[in-house]
Amino acid sequence: MTAQHPVGVGIIGAGNISDQYLTSLTSFPDLRVVVVGDLDTARAETQARKYGVAQWGTAADVLAHPDTEIVVNLTVPAVHAEVSSAILTAGRHVWSEKPLAVDRAEARALLDQAAETGLRVGVAPDTILGPGLQTALRAVARGDIGIPLSAQTVMQYAGPDQWHPNPEFLFAKGAGPLFDMGPYYLTALVCLFGSVSRVAALGSTARTVRTIRSGERAGTEFTVAVPTHVSALTQFEGGGVGQSVFSFDSPLTRTGFVEITGTEGTLVLPDPNTFAGEVRITRVPQGGRDAEWESVPLVGVEGGRGLGVLDMARAVRGGHPHIASGELGYHVLDTMLAIDDAVTSGETVHLTSTAPAIPLVPEDRDPRATTL
Ligand SMILES: NC(=O)c1ccc[n+]([C@@H]2O[C@H](COP(=O)([O-])OP(=O)(O)OC[C@H]3O[C@@H](n4cnc5c(N)ncnc54)[C@H](O)[C@@H]3O)[C@@H](O)[C@H]2O)c1
Structure with missing residues (x-):
């Protein structure tokens, strides 16, 4: 695959939110959704057919597809970290629905795995790019x-x-x-x-x-x-x-x-x-x-859910950081876990993680433009 082609995307998890993702991702010319997978392969087939995606199957089928560079994890939170880790192990960048993981240890392990393998983790919400x-x-x-x-x-x-x-x-x-x-x-x-x-x-x-x-x-x-x-x-x-x-x-x-x-x-x-x-x-x-x-007055062009996947794909090709990053997702998860700890303990809880500075999205960035 050369840098002139759209970035190949696979999706794992064909449930409720997959309609919104598939609607957007199949409308961005810089991306090409090539496969949808789910534990329930009939559900994966239904969603793939509905959005004109050529292949469907299990999560393993998505990971084995030769044309994916990014795999989007739309499974339920309890298995987010496990599925995202398998995506990294398969050599693909991960975009994960929120939260990144259910605890700090599995979230940190995931970010460490990405750093060791030179792969990226992006995390919802991508509404921050809107x-x-x-x-x-x-x-x-x-x-x-x-x-x-x-x-x-x-x-x-x-x-x-x-x-x-x-x-x-x-x-x-x-x-x-x-x-x-x-x-x-x-x-x-x-x-x-x-x-x-x-x-x-x-x-x-x-x-x-x-x-x-x-x-x-x-x-x-x-x-x-x-x-x-x-x-x-x-x-x-x-x-x-x-x-x-x-x-x-x-x-x-x-x-x-x-x-x-x-x-x-x-x-x-x-x-x-x-x-x-x-x-x-x-x-x-x-x-x-x-x-x-x-x-x-609003600045910027609307894109819908999946904008973070597109930002990450363009960043992969451009060699620059993506905005809705794993580190940002980690800090937000850490904040939520700290709030949860505070509910349980009744104590004030101090955080040690920090969020990276969030760059602005250029005003003229058009998700529906062909840039790759
Ligand atoms: N539903 C929404 O409106 C909405 C909105 C924003 C974000 N989200 C997030 O999106 C994620 C999915 O939510 P949903 O509402 O689509 O859930 P859902 O239960 O409708 O769908 C989840 C799908 O993942 C599949 N799945 C679970 N474990 C799997 C595994 N190990 N391998 C392969 N497939 C697996 C299930 O079979 C199911 O089809 C959640 O993290 C949720 O927080 C949902």
Whole structure:
């Protein structure tokens, strides 16, 4: 394969999220999806046929395919590290859905394996590459809100047992609202404020048994193994504090709330689980009046889930770092594990990992352009 060809991509895990990935990845001319694999090979076949991918089979079939340079891991969190490690062993770069792993030891081992083999690890969320967060990063860097001081985020709803056909993994180790949705909110905060240095948190579990509400298994009960409501405080190394709610226990849906307050203004971001949306700012102290809002024009081109795979593919060919990196994913995982530890112990937990600086995506970068 020469550098003039699109980068070959394989996918392991043909479940719920694979539609979004396959829609995007098959629309980017710099990538070519060549094979889809799953434990359930019928599911892999269905998804491959639906998106015009020529081959399908098991995970081993994906790893054996000669034309893959990157393998995308869309399995469930409990096996993320095991599957990603097998991908590296097969000599392919890994893009993994979040979280990178379920504990620090397996996450670190994975990054060490990548470093030893000269291969790359990229980790979701790649929403940080979208125009929404990129516009907010530029606004903060320009000083639009002065010096950032604090952040508030809210993600609360009734939980994925309402809509996911196989939701058990979302209430098991490696998920719950903190590990499932935390990556979007905490990665956004890390991009905006830098590394987290310490956390405090409280949590609770409203119900230890839940019922699947959609799909063929609707009515099936399962056990909840994690806190389903977490309130976390985060302190950032370079200054600034955050407060975040992650909850699957609220009949009231309030998601995508991210607000950053600085010395000169407050910036409201779009949902960090999306790629665009509205960025707005208020700088006039409100007093008793309604807030006066200005829209911040979005910069960048929308791409959808899979943008991180594309960024990594272009970085592989260009020989430069990719943005949604394994080290960033490690720091966010470390932050979530620290929050989880704080829930259990009731103590403040200090972090030792740090996140790399996050470069801005060039404004004119077009995911649908042919560049390779
Ligand atoms: N569903 C969403 O809306 C969504 C959104 C963003 C991210 N994610 C993330 O994507 C990942 C997958 O989520 P999902 O909702 O698609 O889950 P899912 O349960 O619908 O699909 C997971 C698929 O992986 C397969 N699988 C599991 N272990 C495997 C193995 N060892 N080898 C090969 N295949 C294996 C399963 O058979 C299944 O088809 C999770 O990490 C989740 O956090 C999901």
